[in-house]
């Protein structure tokens with residue numbers, strides 16, 4: 292029986308390191324330890340919890356290069372981007388703690404007879420099951436709101452990037468009381484066992500299939516869930532769009548992190564009148580990208596995170612080509628886990644590549660003849676995470692954006708909102724959500740305390 296989890300570099304295929312697998316039989320006891328620790332952690336104030344965690348920011352900053360190096364080695368993203376992610380988490384750490392504390396401040400509501408205060412209490416033990424594509428950021432976004440709300444947390448990071456998660460967890464644990472944050476190492480089996488254990492909230496970011504399994508398992512005992520389940524984000528390019536900026540966005544958002552981003556542009560709908568110009572502009576940009584060693588600072592695209600991910604992306608591309616898509620750029624056979632940035636036109640919704648999440652460096656372009664058709668194509672998906680609309684007439688573009696059935700939509704920009712906005716999916720892209728005042732509060736139990744008005 293395997294007792295350790297090996298982390299393998301998807302570029303060099305060398306072993307990055309290994310960690311002991313958490314035995315499945317130990318998981319209920321681990322959750323039990325977290326529950327015991329919950330009493331003490333809950334008894335201190337939000338301000339004290341913040342004071343406890345704040346010094347971790349400086350330690351994370353000090354270790355950003357090492358954390359970034361591990362992340363890049365484990366999942367293949369360019370080192371510069373991986374260190375950037377670690378620095379972003381360290382730099383934003385204290386502000387994030389403070390915005391969580393602000394969201395958890397009690398507030399009042401009153402009418403003629405009653406005065407009520409809404410308090411935010413801990414839920415108990417939170418399980419955080421996180422992915423490999425932003426292995427530090429996703430962990431931080433799941434763990435901090437849970438901890439500051441007074442819950443104890445058991446994490447189960449992705450088996451693709453266990454070492455960076457373990458190091459992040461170790462840094463936070465330099466400052467936390469014992470058993471307030473416990474890490475479980477393993478794959479889906481450990482995740483499943485954690486979901487089946489006595490946890491009060493499961494926070495999950497990952498695939499729709501796994502999300503459905505988790506929702507079913509949690510539903511059986513009415514445990515709460517926050518599920519962020521990826522997307523198939525559309526980009527709509529209207530006939531008056533600035534072609535250069537629409538193509539900049541399309542290329543950046545289709546190819547960044549080798550397309551392994553939940554809000555990657557996965558479907559592009561372009562007005563037939565500007566389709567040729569837009570296609571050539573995207574191809575031009577794809578041709579500038581350099582595949583290579585993630586450690587080389589000139590590399591723009593590293594390998595896919597795993598052979599499994601590469602074969603999924605290739606299946607989507609080859610399936611589309613077989614069914615009549617036109618290859619505008621890319622798709623040359625690559626060594627190892629690399630997939631060349633690929634631009635396809637003439638795609639349609641009967642193709643898997645326009646229906647299922649690809650999570651690869653592919654731009655798929657389909658033409659439309661009317662705005663109604665563009666809206667109906669963009670909305671023809673069970674996913675509903677992000678979207679973008681590009682058009683020079685901002686009110687016309689906004690009108691199109693308002694008709695899209697996603698949780699987030701950007702006009703002439705990406706879908707992420709201003710500071711303090713929630714990160715939220717519609718339809719099957721999410722159940723519950725995180726970030727912003729409303730998101731932070733989902734990690735807590737609302738309690739309404741009412742008195743008679745004198």
Ligand code: ADP
Nearest residue numbers: 421447448449450478479482483497498501504
């Ligand atoms: P991916 O295929 O991209 O790794 P998954 O959704 O399968 O995405 O995995 C995301 C996270 O969920 C990982 O930490 C993984 O180990 C975990 N996981 C996989 N299957 C299950 C499951 N049945 N229950 C709980 N967690 C799971």
